[in-house]
Amino acid sequence: MPGRLFPVGGPVSERDIVDREDFISSIESRLADGQSIMLAGPRRIGKTSIAYEVLRRLKERGFYTAAVDFFRLSDKREFAVSLINACLENRTGIRRTLETLKDRAKSVAGLAKLTVKFRDLEFSVDFLRDDPDEIALLDYALDLPEVLANRDKKNMVVLFDEFQDASRVAGRAEIYKKMRSHFQNHQNVSYLFLGSKEGIMNSLFGNRKEAFYRFATVLPIPPILEESWTEYISQKFAEQHIKTDEETIKEILQRTGGHPQDTMLVCSEIYYALLETGEKTVTLEYVRIGHDRALLTLAQVYDEILDEIGQRVSAREVLKRLAAGDKVYAKGNPNETKRVLDVLVSKAIIEKKGRGSYKFVEPMFQEYILREF
Ligand SMILES: Nc1ncnc2c1ncn2[C@@H]1O[C@H](COP(=O)(O)OP(=O)(O)O)[C@@H](O)[C@H]1O
Numbered sequence: 001m002p003g004r005l006f007p008v009g010g011p012v013s014e015r016d017i018v019d020r021e022d023f024i025s026s027i028e029s030r031l032a033d034g035q036s037i038m039l040a041g042p043r044r045i046g047k048t049s050i051a052y053e054v055l056r057r058l059k060e061r062g063f064y065t066a067a068v069d070f071f072r073l074s075d076k077r078e079f080a081v082s083l084i085n086a087c088l089e090n091r092t093g094i095r096r097t098l099e100t101l102k103d104r105a106k107s108v109a110g111l112a113k114l115t116v117k118f119r120d121l122e123f124s125v126d127f128l129r130d131d132p133d134e135i136a137l138l139d140y141a142l143d144l145p146e147v148l149a150n151r152d153k154k155n156m157v158v159l160f161d162e163f164q165d166a167s168r169v170a171g172r173a174e175i176y177k178k179m180r181s182h183f184q185n186h187q188n189v190s191y192l193f194l195g196s197k198e199g200i201m202n203s204l205f206g207n208r209k210e211a212f213y214r215f216a217t218v219l220p221i222p223p224i225l226e227e228s229w230t231e232y233i234s235q236k237f238a239e240q241h242i243k244t245d246e247e248t249i250k251e252i253l254q255r256t257g258g259h260p261q262d263t264m265l266v267c268s269e270i271y272y273a274l275l276e277t278g279e280k281t282v283t284l285e286y287v288r289i290g291h292d293r294a295l296l297t298l299a300q301v302y303d304e305i306l307d308e309i310g311q312r313v314s315a316r317e318v319l320k321r322l323a324a325g326d327k328v329y330a331k332g333n334p335n336e337t338k339r340v341l342d343v344l345v346s347k348a349i350i351e352k353k354g355r356g357s358y359k360f361v362e363p364m365f366q367e368y369i370l371r372e373f
Pocket residue numbers: 006007008009010011012016017018019020041042043044045046047048049050224260261262264265
């Protein structure tokens with residue numbers, strides 16, 4: 001989202017990606033070297049931002065790149081079309097090559113001229129029909145990165161975002177088997193897989209019974225260092241001639257725990273509050289206002305998380321106890337409590353600190369539970 005001082009929501013561009021330089025260049029060089037990579041982590045921690053920046057750099061170095069986001073897709077056909085378009089864009093410079101072809105196909109001459117461009121890619125004109133053979137289309141799509149890279153003597157990197165959604169899009173687990181059977185023969189393509197359901201992703205890539213077992217190197221996403229945030233925040237405010245000091249920035253980070261999107265959001269709300277009053281200094285009072293406003297915006301996100309955990313009373317009870325810092329096993333059925341804790345850990349809502357002691361990954365989520373329940 002260009003134009004915002006502190007961009008929130010969706011991938012952010014290089015200058016607003018705080019503290020990921022080493023991580024980005026490590027992923028870049030591994031992919032360039034032909035290694036495939038998997039990153040799993042909860043939503044809103046910056047996976048897509050990292051991946052887009054990596055792809056941008058590789059493209060600049062002459063690599064072919066393609067990105068498919070399973071979150072946006074609803075069936076096999078859409079998946080195939082999205083992958084084909086993403087691949088062909090490297091040649092055509094057009095985002096939706098298939099749709100463009102289809103339009104031109106209305107005139108026979110126009111079509112001939114265009115398909116000539118793809119003849120070497122074994123492209124079938126049948127794919128332009130409204131009801132193409134779905135399986136043939138998908139098989140074609142899954143090999144296209146390699147075919148294209150080969151023909152054009154390029155190396156290619158393909159990004160699959162929200163990869164755990166592939167089973168929803170393309171029908172259960174078979175899609176993973178199918179993908180793997182194609183990808184494992186690719187010599188000129190490396191793959192970058194992202195997923196926000198860590199449990200599913202880790203099992204897909206780490207369980208020997210699963211199709212993508214050992215297909216990619218799994219890299220943990222590092223946290224953003226406090227110093228990096230401090231530097232970024234003070235600089236950003238300074239650009240707008242707004243003063244900050246160590247104490248107020250510390251307070252911001254204390255309240256957000258340095259969580260990528262929460263921190264951006266609080267800073268953004270502080271900035272808007274300052275714009276309203278015309279003041280030019282971030283004080284503790286503004287931090288409090290920014291934090292409260294950010295919490296209002298986050299309510300929707302947090303309610304969705306609560307929905308995912310389930311409507312069981314015990315889940316809410318355990319969360320309340322955790323948020324309040326009470327002994328988590330003090331009440332209720334211990335087995336049920338254990339089950340809830342496991343779910344919360346697997347969804348990266350809490351982290352284990354020691355025996356029977358846990359910490360919220362997002363302090364703002366903790367605050368939300370304390371205030372609302
Ligand atoms: N490295 C970062 N530095 C600053 N803000 C970040 C960073 N990564 C993510 N964010 C914030 O989080 C939001 C979501 O980032 P995104 O890359 O879409 O995360 P994900 O793909 O993990 O859901 C961004 O819009 C931005 O506000």
